[in-house]
Amino acid sequence: MRKKPPSVNDLALSMQDSGIPHELLVKEARLAIAEGNWENIRERVEHLQRSFIQPVVNATGVLLHTNLGRASWGIPRSNFSSNIEFNLENGSRGSRQKGIGDLFAQLCGTESAMVVNNCSSAVLLVLSALASEQGVAISRGELVEIGGSFRVPEILELSGAYLVEVGTTNKTRLVDYQRAIDAHRDVAMALKVHQSNYKIVGFTEETAVEDLASLEIPLVVDIGSGLLDSNCPWLDSGPPSWLTGEPSAKQTLQNGADLVTFSCDKLLGGPQAGIIAGKSELIKRC
Numbered sequence: 001m002r003k004k005p006p007s008v009n010d011l012a013l014s015m016q017d018s019g020i021p022h023e024l025l026v027k028e029a030r031l032a033i034a035e036g037n038w039e040n041i042r043e044r045v046e047h048l049q050r051s052f053i054q055p056v057v058n059a060t061g062v063l064l065h066t067n068l069g070r071a072s073w074g075i076p077r078s079n080f081s082s083n084i085e086f087n088l089e090n091g092s093r094g095s096r097q098k099g100i101g102d103l104f105a106q107l108c109g110t111e112s113a114m115v116v117n118n119c120s121s122a123v124l125l126v127l128s129a130l131a132s133e134q135g136v137a138i139s140r141g142e143l144v145e146i147g148g149s150f151r152v153p154e155i156l157e158l159s160g161a162y163l164v165e166v167g168t169t170n171k172t173r174l175v176d177y178q179r180a181i182d183a184h185r186d187v188a189m190a191l192k193v194h195q196s197n198y199k200i201v202g203f204t205e206e207t208a209v210e211d212l213a214s215l216e217i218p219l220v221v222d223i224g225s226g227l228l229d230s231n232c233p234w235l236d237s238g239p240p241s242w243l244t245g246e247p248s249a250k251q252t253l254q255n256g257a258d259l260v261t262f263s264c265d266k267l268l269g270g271p272q273a274g275i276i277a278g279k280s281e282l283i284k285r286c
Contacts, residue, residue: 005033005036005038006033006038008026008029008030008033009026009029011029011032011033011038011041012025012026012028012029013025014041015028015029015041015042015045018045018046018049020045020048020049023106024048024103024106025045027106028041028044028045028048029041031044032044047089050088050089051088051089051098051099051102052099052103053082053083053084053099053100054082054083055080055081055082056068056080056081056082056083056086056088057080057081058080058081065081066085067083067084067085067086067093067094068081068082068083068084068085068086069081069082069084069085084096097114097115100115101113101114101115104275104277105277107228107229107249107250108228108249108250108253108260108277108278109229109250109253109254110250110253110277110278110279111278111279111280111283112277112278112279112280112283112284113275113276113277113278113283114275114276114283114286115264115273115274115275116273116274116275116276117272117273117274118263118272118273118274119222119224119261119262119263119266119274119275120150120155120274121274122222122261122262122274122275122276123152123155123191123222123261123274124155124158124159125276125286126220126259126261126276126282126286127155127156127159127160127161127191128159128160128161129282129285129286130188130189130218130220130282130285130286131159131160131161131188131189132159132160132161133160133161133162134161134162134186134187134188134189135161135162135163135164135184135186135187135188136156136161136162136163136164136187136188136189136190136191137164137166137177137180137181137184137187137189137190137191137217138152138163138164138165138166138190138191138192138193139165139166139167139172139176139192139193139206139207140165140166140167140168140169140172141167141168141169141170141171141172141195141200141204141206142191142192142193142194142195143163143165143193144193144195144196144197144198146196146197146224152191152193161188164180164184164187165180166180169200170200170202170203170204170205171203171204171205171206172205172206172207173205173207174207174211174212174214174215176207177190177207177212177215178215181215181216181217187217188217188218189217189218189219189220190212190215190217190218190219190220191220191221191222192207192209192212192219192220192221192222192257193221193222193224194221194222194223194224194225194226194247196224196225196226208255209221209252209255209256209257210255210256212256212257213255213256213257214256218258218259218282219256219257219258219259220257220258220259220260220261221247221252221257221259221260221261222260222261222262223247223248223249223252223260223261223262224261224262224263224266225262225263225266225267226246226247226248226249226252226262226267227239227243227246227247227248227249227267228248228249228250228267228268229248229249229250229251230243230246230248230250230251249262249267249275249277253277253278257278258278258279258282259276259277259278259279259282259283260276260277260278261274261275261276261277262274262275262277263275
């Protein structure tokens with residue numbers, strides 16, 4: 001008689017001595033139970049641990065090793081190298097995107113993620129990879145300029161894509177997108193951009209992500225400086241009222257966006273970085 005599997009939570013709790021966050025242990029527990037091989041949970045968790053960026057000893061004989069972080073940056077608690085581009089499983093060159101990308105994918109509740117220099121880079125990379133020499137449909141009310149002279153039309157031009165303006169400055173409906181797509185046979189994607197530093201009020205209308213997801217082309221949403229998760233699970237009291245209306249990466253993807261881009265330093269603090277999160281097949285093209 002086949003042994004009954006434990007509950008997902010009990011299996012995850014059995015691995016709490018690993019030091020891995022509970023949400024990641026729950027994910028591994030679910031996968032192990034689904035595969036009918038929950039008894040190897042410790043092996044799975046050890047494999048997960050080795051995928052994280054962590055201190056390592058550089059015993060290769062190569063002083064400035066590309067895959068071990070090159071020159072170590074002396075900080076108070078460690079002068080070790082790191083496995084930033086080194087696969088601890090097989091001792092070969094690894095991907096610097098794998099470990100950190102998986103963590104951001106987990107945070108956003110999606111398939112895949114990657115880290116780039118900043119949010120402008122993220123948008124430029126997505127446009128270049130998915131729409132070079134093709135059209136990108138954007139509402140006229142979202143042709144923004146933010147700090148550092150980031151202008152959406154200029155980023156489009158740099159990427160090799162061309163702008164297909166949709167609707168009007170104050171009102172853009174789903175039918176406007178569909179009309180623009182029908183009129184330009186090579187529209188490769190729709191781009192929705194968060195108006196992070198201004199608002200258009202009064203006689204206005206915009207198309208929700210849920211509706212744009214019905215278009216038969218990839219939907220990319222640049223939330224810029226929104227939130228990771230609109231539920232703010234890291235706050236005991238939940239999201240404060242002044243965050244009402246701010247777009248979030250997790251819910252934007254749940255509502256049907258294929259990719260979302262945002263500024264890591266604005267959402268999490270720390271050094272400047274941009275994140276692309278969403279469908280793995282599209283991120284692989286980037």
